[in-house]
Amino acid sequence: MKTLVVYTSQTGFTKKYAQWLSERMSADLFDVKDVQKKESSFFDAYEAIVYAGWFMAGKVVKANWFLDRAKDWKDKHLAVVAVGAGPVGDPHAETALKNLLTDEQRTYIKTFYCQGGINYEKMNLPSRLVMKAFANSLKKSKDEKQREMGAAYDHSFDSSDVKYIQPVVDYIQA
Ligand SMILES: Cc1cc2nc3c(=O)[nH]c(=O)nc-3n(C[C@H](O)[C@H](O)[C@H](O)COP(=O)(O)O)c2cc1C
Numbered sequence: 001m002k003t004l005v006v007y008t009s010q011t012g013f014t015k016k017y018a019q020w021l022s023e024r025m026s027a028d029l030f031d032v033k034d035v036q037k038k039e040s041s042f043f044d045a046y047e048a049i050v051y052a053g054w055f056m057a058g059k060v061v062k063a064n065w066f067l068d069r070a071k072d073w074k075d076k077h078l079a080v081v082a083v084g085a086g087p088v089g090d091p092h093a094e095t096a097l098k099n100l101l102t103d104e105q106r107t108y109i110k111t112f113y114c115q116g117g118i119n120y121e122k123m124n125l126p127s128r129l130v131m132k133a134f135a136n137s138l139k140k141s142k143d144e145k146q147r148e149m150g151a152a153y154d155h156s157f158d159s160s161d162v163k164y165i166q167p168v169v170d171y172i173q174a
Helices: 013-025 063-070 091-100 125-139 144-152 162-173
Strands: 003-007 028-031 048-056 077-084 110-115
Touching: 003 013, 013 028, 013 048, 013 077, 013 162, 048 063, 048 162, 063 077, 077 091, 077 162, 091 110, 110 162, 125 144
Parallel strands: 003 028, 003 048, 048 077, 077 110
Antiparallel strands: none
């Protein structure tokens, strides 16, 4: 199946997942900024299109670009892959993905979540300040799990794992 993977990434985790997906599925790979202005004919040749974006405050960055275009791609296999700092199965990520799509969009787009990590060294300054403030607020939570998460988010970590792409590959290639 001729497949396209489009991604956006600030610190590299989503790019790594997009690369893994494109390698596994022999798919073409583009940064969204290199395809977002392309004519619709550019996408005609693809039977499957995956959009991978990172989670920022519960939203998948640049997902609207994909969702707008996807209205014309209902005959293709379509997936959104969100990459965030939280663990797979985190209710926060599940709620955010549920809220990303309307009921109608859910009939032709499937969503997936892959854990990335945090890389303070590669973040821009506003992102670093927001993330540090978020970690500090979690550390003050009454809930022990939240406090643990706050401690984890206080420094860089990499929890990305190629195994998380398997459900996406299975869905696209079904
Ligand atoms: C401003 C900001 C907001 C974030 N919000 C979330 C969030 O809501 N949920 C989450 O799981 N991760 C969140 N993250 C963490 C990133 O999604 C995570 O670091 C991701 O791996 C970054 O991907 P990238 O390396 O492709 O940029 C946030 C990060 C920043 C900088």
